[in-house]
Amino acid sequence: MRNIVVAFGLMAVFFLTACDKIDSIINDDVNVSTNTVTISTFTEVTEPVAPPVIEEVKVSTNIVVKQPEPVKKRVKSVQQISRKTAKDYYVSGTLKANKGRVLDAIADYDKAIKLDPYYAEAYNARALIKDKINDFDGAAADYEKAIQVRNVKSNRPQATNDTDIKNVTFYMQQGKIKIDLYDYDGADQDFTKAINIIPSYGPAFIARGDARLKLERYYDALSDYNKAMKFWPKLTYDALRKIGNLEMHFENYDKAVEAYRDVVDYDKNNVDSRYKLTDALIMNGNFSEALNSIRVFYLISKEPYVYSGDYHRWNIAINKYKQDSTANELKSKINRLKVVKSN
Numbered sequence: 001m002r003n004i005v006v007a008f009g010l011m012a013v014f015f016l017t018a019c020d021k022i023d024s025i026i027n028d029d030v031n032v033s034t035n036t037v038t039i040s041t042f043t044e045v046t047e048p049v050a051p052p053v054i055e056e057v058k059v060s061t062n063i064v065v066k067q068p069e070p071v072k073k074r075v076k077s078v079q080q081i082s083r084k085t086a087k088d089y090y091v092s093g094t095l096k097a098n099k100g101r102v103l104d105a106i107a108d109y110d111k112a113i114k115l116d117p118y119y120a121e122a123y124n125a126r127a128l129i130k131d132k133i134n135d136f137d138g139a140a141a142d143y144e145k146a147i148q149v150r151n152v153k154s155n156r157p158q159a160t161n162d163t164d165i166k167n168v169t170f171y172m173q174q175g176k177i178k179i180d181l182y183d184y185d186g187a188d189q190d191f192t193k194a195i196n197i198i199p200s201y202g203p204a205f206i207a208r209g210d211a212r213l214k215l216e217r218y219y220d221a222l223s224d225y226n227k228a229m230k231f232w233p234k235l236t237y238d239a240l241r242k243i244g245n246l247e248m249h250f251e252n253y254d255k256a257v258e259a260y261r262d263v264v265d266y267d268k269n270n271v272d273s274r275y276k277l278t279d280a281l282i283m284n285g286n287f288s289e290a291l292n293s294i295r296v297f298y299l300i301s302k303e304p305y306v307y308s309g310d311y312h313r314w315n316i317a318i319n320k321y322k323q324d325s326t327a328n329e330l331k332s333k334i335n336r337l338k339v340v341k342s343n
Contacts, residue, residue, distance in 0.1 A: 086116035094125060102129050118149040144172050168194045168201060175207055187211040202232025222246050237266045244276060253284035271301050282314050291330045306334060309342040
């Protein structure tokens with residue numbers, strides 16, 4: 001009996017010891033688990049402050065700093081493109097003038113002349129526009145300047161300086177103003193002063209010839225027109241027309257025919273010149289050539305005409321040769337012309 005009790009007691013002790021060991025193992029496992037959770041919690045808290053975010057900010061900042069460099073390059077290229085030449089502004093002004101933008105065109109011509117003060121085409125183009133908008137004084141000044149800068153240096157034997165050009169321009173403008181005011185003597189004096197500065201200045205001879213024509217100093221006017229043609233061949237056309245008119249006034253019909261022939265050769269389709277040549281030929285009695293001339297007149301004139309005064313003169317001249325078939329054919333052509341009031 002006693003042995004049974006002792007054995008049972010030993011079994012109880014063994015059982016309790018085993019329970020203690022199992023409890024210890026369980027407690028150890030719990031502690032390990034707790035530590036693991038703690039470590040995990042620490043890792044989750046520190047993740048949001050990771051360094052890569054800072055690196056992204058730095059990269060973005062660097063890009064912003066580098067942006068002004070290409071902008072500067074682009075500005076330089078625009079400046080280079082904007083450096084237009086006088087010809088560029090002249091072409092631009094012409095295009096604007098063709099579109100009716102006259103003020104913008106004048107502004108472009110101004111810029112062209114500022115870049116090249118001797119740009120004759122720009123002066124001439126600006127004068128045309130000013131003439132259309134009734135700025136007659138401005139147009140006259142530009143026309144004069146265009147003539148000067150194009151021809152003065154190439155036609156005058158001695159050197160021409162800017163002062164001479166300015167003085168000639170002044171006297172030419174003054175003379176034209178005086179002609180408008182019917183002060184032909186004063187105009188003659190101003191044009192003479194211009195000639196004294198530049199003795200081979202063709203336009204001054206033309207202008208003085210016109211003033212002397214008004215003063216009925218016909219031979220002096222004729223002399224000036226011939227000098228203008230001699231010094232400036234480019235003025236030959238205008239000079240010859242004026243010479244032809246004077247020779248008709250003097251009734252020097254043969255000389256008038258010579259002048260008008262040259263004018264017609266210069267501009268074959270000019271209706272007014274053809275008319276005047278026909279007039280001179282009829283009055284000179286050269287009916288055969290007059291007949292050919294009037295045929296051309298019919299071809300180039302939209303509405304062939306004859307001034308009433310000339311109509312009577314021509315018929316009187318032709319009626320002297322009633323038996324002449326050429327004269328009769330010429331008279332038939334004249335009678336088919338529309339008679340208009342004398343100019």
